[in-house]
Amino acid sequence: MQWNEIKTSLYDLDYIASEDLAMSIHIAINLERPLLLEGEAGIGKTALALALSKLYKTSLIRLQCYEGLDASSSIYEWNYQKQLLSIRLNENKNDNNVKIDDQIFSKEFLLERPLLKALTQKKSPVLLIDEIDRADEEFEAYLLEILSEYQVSIPEYGTIKALSKPIVIITSNNTRDLSDALRRRCIYNYVYYPKKELELEILQKKLPNIDSELSRQIVNFVQNLRVQDIEKKPGIAETLDWAAAISGLGLKDLSDNYKVLHSTLVCLLKTEADKAVISQEIAQKLAKI
Amino acid sequence: MLKPTKFLARSSIKSRLLDFTHHMYANGFNTTFDQVFQSLKGLKHIDLSDLNDWKSALRSIYCYNFQTYENFDELFDSFERQKNDLNKNKNTKSILSPIEGQTLTNETANDILNKDNEAEISNETKSKITASYLENNRKTDLKELIETDLQQRIHAAVLRIAKSIKHKRSRRLLAKKKGEKLDLRKIVSKSLAYEGYPLKLYKKSKPKKPMKIVTILDISGSMKIYSQIFLTFVKGLVGINQSTEVYLFHTRLMRVTDYLKENDTLKAVNRISMLTEGFSGGTKIGKSLKEFNNVYSRNFVNGKTVVMIISDGYDTGSSKIVAEELEKLKKRNCKIVWLNPLLGWENYAPVASSMKAASKYLDLFAPCNTLEHLENLEKELIEI
Numbered sequence: 238m239q240w241n242e243i244k245t246s247l248y249d250l251d252y253i254a255s256e257d258l259a260m261s262i263h264i265a266i267n268l269e270r271p272l273l274l275e276g277e278a279g280i281g282k283t284a285l286a287l288a289l290s291k292l293y294k295t296s297l298i299r300l301q302c303y304e305g306l307d308a309s310s311s312i313y314e315w316n317y318q319k320q321l322l323s324i325r326l327n328e329n330k331n332d333n334n335v336k337i338d339d340q341i342f343s344k345e346f347l348l349e350r351p352l353l354k355a356l357t358q359k360k361s362p363v364l365l366i367d368e369i370d371r372a373d374e375e376f377e378a379y380l381l382e383i384l385s386e387y388q389v390s391i392p393e394y395g396t397i398k399a400l401s402k403p404i405v406i407i408t409s410n411n412t413r414d415l416s417d418a419l420r421r422r423c424i425y426n427y428v429y430y431p432k433k434e435l436e437l438e439i440l441q442k443k444l445p446n447i448d449s450e451l452s453r454q455i456v457n458f459v460q461n462l463r464v465q466d467i468e469k470k471p472g473i474a475e476t477l478d479w480a481a482a483i484s485g486l487g488l489k490d491l492s493d494n495y496k497v498l499h500s501t502l503v504c505l506l507k508t509e510a511d512k513a514v515i516s517q518e519i520a521q522k523l524a525k526i
Numbered sequence: 527m528l529k530p531t532k533f534l535a536r537s538s539i540k541s542r543l544l545d546f547t548h549h550m551y552a553n554g555f556n557t558t559f560d561q562v563f564q565s566l567k568g569l570k571h572i573d574l575s576d577l578n579d580w581k582s583a584l585r586s587i588y589c590y591n592f593q594t595y596e597n598f599d600e601l602f603d604s605f606e607r608q609k610n611d612l613n614k615n616k617n618t619k620s621i622l623s624p625i626e627g628q629t630l631t632n633e634t635a636n637d638i639l640n641k642d643n644e645a646e647i648s649n650e651t652k653s654k655i656t657a658s659y660l661e662n663n664r665k666t667d668l669k670e671l672i673e674t675d676l677q678q679r680i681h682a683a684v685l686r687i688a689k690s691i692k693h694k695r696s697r698r699l700l701a702k703k704k705g706e707k708l709d710l711r712k713i714v715s716k717s718l719a720y721e722g723y724p725l726k727l728y729k730k731s732k733p734k735k736p737m738k739i740v741t742i743l744d745i746s747g748s749m750k751i752y753s754q755i756f757l758t759f760v761k762g763l764v765g766i767n768q769s770t771e772v773y774l775f776h777t778r779l780m781r782v783t784d785y786l787k788e789n790d791t792l793k794a795v796n797r798i799s800m801l802t803e804g805f806s807g808g809t810k811i812g813k814s815l816k817e818f819n820n821v822y823s824r825n826f827v828n829g830k831t832v833v834m835i836i837s838d839g840y841d842t843g844s845s846k847i848v849a850e851e852l853e854k855l856k857k858r859n860c861k862i863v864w865l866n867p868l869l870g871w872e873n874y875a876p877v878a879s880s881m882k883a884a885s886k887y888l889d890l891f892a893p894c895n896t897l898e899h900l901e902n903l904e905k906e907l908i909e910i
Contacts, residue, residue, distance in 0.1 A: 240572070240579075260572075260582035267571045268564055275592060309711070317714050321722045328721075341718075411592070414825045420590040421558065427595040468854075 239263065243292070252281070252288035253439045261426040262289070271366075271384050271405035273420065276428035279472020282408040286365035289404060296362045298403070300351040302372035308379050312389055314348045315341075342393040352380075353389055356399040364403040369419075370412045377419045384422050431473060433460050443477055447484050454491045454524065455480050461523045462505060467514055471505040479504035491524040498524060539574075540566065549605045550588055553597075554784055561587055577606075592821075593781065684762030686904040705729030737830050739763055740771040740860075742779075742818060744837030746809035752867050752895070756836055759900060761786050771826045775814035777842075781822065809840055811880050812847025819854050829859035832907075836865045836894065839881030849883035861889045863907070869893035 238246070240256070240263035247254050254262070262285075265272035274282040290297035300311055320341040327337050340346075349357060355364040369377070383389060387399035407423060409415060431439060437456045441449065455476065463470045471479070482501045483491070491498055499517040506512045515523075543562050551557045564587050572579040581602050589595040701709055712728040720726075741760045745753055763770045764786040772783050827833060833855060841848065856862060864884060869892065885891060890906055893899045 240582075256578075257582050257585070260579070261586040263571060264568045264583055264586045268568055270564070315715065317718065320718055324718065324721060411824050413828065414591070417556070417590070421560070423590075424586045425589045425591075425595065426586060427589070427592050 246292050247285075247288050248442075250288045250291050251442055252284060253435060253442060254285070255431070255435060258285075258426055258428065261424055265424040266404060268424065269387075269402050271407050271423045273407045273409065273415075273423035273425050274428055275409045275411055275425075277430065277470060277472055278410050279474035280428050280430060281473055282406075282428055283365065283367055286363050286367075286406040286408075289406070290363040293361070293363065293404065295360050295404075296358065297365060298351050298355045298358075298362050299365045299367060301367050302369050302376070304371060304373060306372045306376050309350070311350050311352050311376070312379060312383075313350055313353045313391060315393075316346045316348050320346050344394075347391075347394065352383055353397065355403040355405075356383070356387060356389060356397060358403070359400055361401040362403050364405045366405065366407045368410055369407050370409040370415065374416060377416050381418055381422065384419070430463055430470070433457070436460070436473065436476065439473055440476065440480055444480055444484065447480055448489065451483070451489060451491070452480070455483060457526065458491060458523055459505065461526050462515070465514065465519075465523075467506070467508075467511040469507045469511060471507075475505050475507075495521045495524070539569065546584070546605055547588075550601060553601050555588060555594055555601075556590070556784070557588065683900045683903070684759060684766060687763070687900070687907060699730040700733045702729060702731045702733070705731035707731065736767075736769070737832055738769045738771070738826070739767060739832050739834060740773070740826055741834045741836065742773045742775060742814070744776075744809060744811070744835075745774050746776050746840075748809070748838050748840050749836075749867070755900075756894075771822070773814075773818060773822070775809075775811070777810045777813070779814040779817040809837075810843040811837060811839070811841045812843045812845070812851055815851035815855065816847060819851055823855060823858060827855065827858045827860045831858070831860040832863060833860050834863045834865065836867075838866055838868050839864075839878040839884070841878065841880035843880075845879035845883040848880045849887070852884050852887040856887050862887055863890040863892070864888050865892055865894035865903075867893065867895035869895070 240260045243263055244254055244256065244259035247259070261272060264270075274285065276282060286299070287297055323341050323346070324337060327340075347353075351364070355362050366380070369380075384405065387402050388396050390396045407419075430436075433456055436459070437452060440447070440452050440456060444452075447455075459471055459476045459479070479501060482504050483498075486497060486501065488494065488497065495517060499520045502512070502515060502520060506515055540562075543565050547557045547562050565584060568583050568587055569580075572583050574580070581599070584602065585595070585598045589598050699705075699707060699709075701712065707730055709728040709730040712730075713724045713726070716726055716728065717724045741763060743756055743760060749756075760770075760772045764772060764783065768787070770783070771781070772786050774780050774782055852862065866881070892903060892906055894903070
């Protein structure tokens with residue numbers, strides 16, 4: 238599949254990718270490399286993984302990263318309780334200990350966490366490692382073997398190689414810098430806020446019931462809002478929420494009722510400081526531009 | 527500023543990619559041979575006759591962070607332009623120009639590298655290299671021969687400073703022999719060896735997390751006389767702790783961390799002198815801090831960061847912005863240290879409006895006009 242075919246297929250699945258992003262996906266899949274996506278929150282990085290899993294008709298395995306995430310929660314863990322029970326059950330039998338060791342460190346006692354699970358699928362799944370910047374730097378080291386060799390080494394068991402190489406999507410919101418070692422192993426794409434035309438296309442695709450003139454006004458407003466001096470700029474997810482709210486309240490035009498318009502801005506503005514900056518008057522001006 | 531590259535009149539895709547990789551490396555990209563290899567593999571999957579496809583594919587492979595992603599297009603275009611200029615008279619194809627019907631073979635890395643690259647350097651190219659070298663020497667005003675003993679003293683001071691702000695306690699628990707809490711998971715797993723009886727108790731405690739230093743250095747006219755010492759100082763910090771971030775400002779901000787990772791101090795200072803050439807007069811502390819907050823602070827500043835601003839506080843911009851931006855920065859839970867060379871002067875009071883506005887957000891406000899001051903920073907930094 239060529240990059241433009243990927244773009245078209247994603248479009249059919251309601252995901253509108255820029256040409257640049259489609260090329261990165263194409264290259265990452267063909268080179269069997271993870272795709273590292275950076276960019277502001279709410280611009281469709283996570284949604285891409287879901288769309289890709291639909292495109293390739295495969296499962297999506299998601300690992301949500303957080304501070305303190307370690308190998309036992311992300312790669313594998315031995316089922317200790319089951320191992321203890323097994324030892325107890327075998328206590329009175331005359332089998333030698335070596336056999337018990339072999340038994341309790343077998344696949345039956347291995348709890349697969351998302352990363353190992355992704356390697357043991359028959360059909361290449363889409364593995365989403367979401368918000369990797371939230372995990373500790375040490376966790377990136379765990380990932381290196383998996384991402385470069387597509388294998389996991391378990392001291393008691395051996396090395397498990399991928400049955401089929403997963404399509405790996407790693408997302409980061411830039412809250413900390415990732416290590417060079419991880420970056421080097423990935424195909425990189427920085428997802429910007431969409432341009433006006435692309436955002437309008439997304440809005441019309443996702444919410445086809447909204448009048449085209451109102452859609453244009455909504456996109457214009459959000460684009461203007463993004464250039465204001467605010468702490469959290471609204472992403473596409475916020476635009477869609479806001480558009481749904483505007484439509485749900487029955488507004489046919491943004492200039493219909495500025496008071497209602499201002500009250501709906503809670504969908505776009507996520508901090509108290511931003512709400513203070515965008516007063517009703519400023520919102521009115523932004524709607525008129 | 528784009529660095530001129532030694533272009534070779536090559537014809538094959540592999541040679542062009544190697545030229546391109548050199549060009550990117552010369553302009554601050556951390557390129558590796560793996561990228562050339564991946565590019566060769568990746569180019570098999572695109573339409574080679576479309577320059578935009580080339581650009582998009584190489585962008586995905588050569589970029590690795592936001593900064594490189596932002597600069598890529600400019601560097602790609604400059605490479606294309608310069609190569610076109612070079613080839614105009616030779617009636618040959620441009621560097622990454624459409625190549626219809628050309629296919630790639632699976633030649634190995636060594637095959638590519640073993641080709642004799644130097645044979646094809648034209649006289650025209652040679653003259654370009656000489657010109658750029660001469661130009662290079664003219665621009666090295668900041669490096670004015672840093673004396674060896676001065677370098678050593680600065681290095682010693684830097685070592686002590688780095689040590690004083692090395693660690694911070696973390697909230698996470700990690701295994702430790704004499705830890706504060708029992709590590710139940712480990713106790714259960716290790717008890718398997720004793721038939722499930724927890725004979726050995728394992729403990730864990732909160733580890734010390736390394737602190738990061740972010741230095742924002744004023745290189746405006748009023749700070750020029752101190753530039754030599756401070757650049758050596760920050761170079762030393764980067765040398766000791768590779769996670770140290772360095773930014774220079776004037777009327778705008780520039781990240782120079784990667785350039786300071788050069789082993790040779792003189793070379794590093796020289797490269798920075800070239801980079802900062804385009805800066806115009808005046809100092810805009812507020813604007814520069816705003817740029818830092820908007821672009822970089824999210825990546826590099828958190829509760830485990832000490833932000834060290836080195837400036838005399840003389841600002842041609844608004845002091846209100848300085849206060850606003852410092853407040854935003856402070857919200858990231860970092861420590862802010864302001865080193866002011868003027869503070870070491872007798873009867874100095876921070877009357878500059880920006881300095882006044884900044885003072886309430888600072889964890890430490892210290893002088894730094896002599897080496898002794900830098901050396902004494904250690905004690906004060908331990909306390910913050």
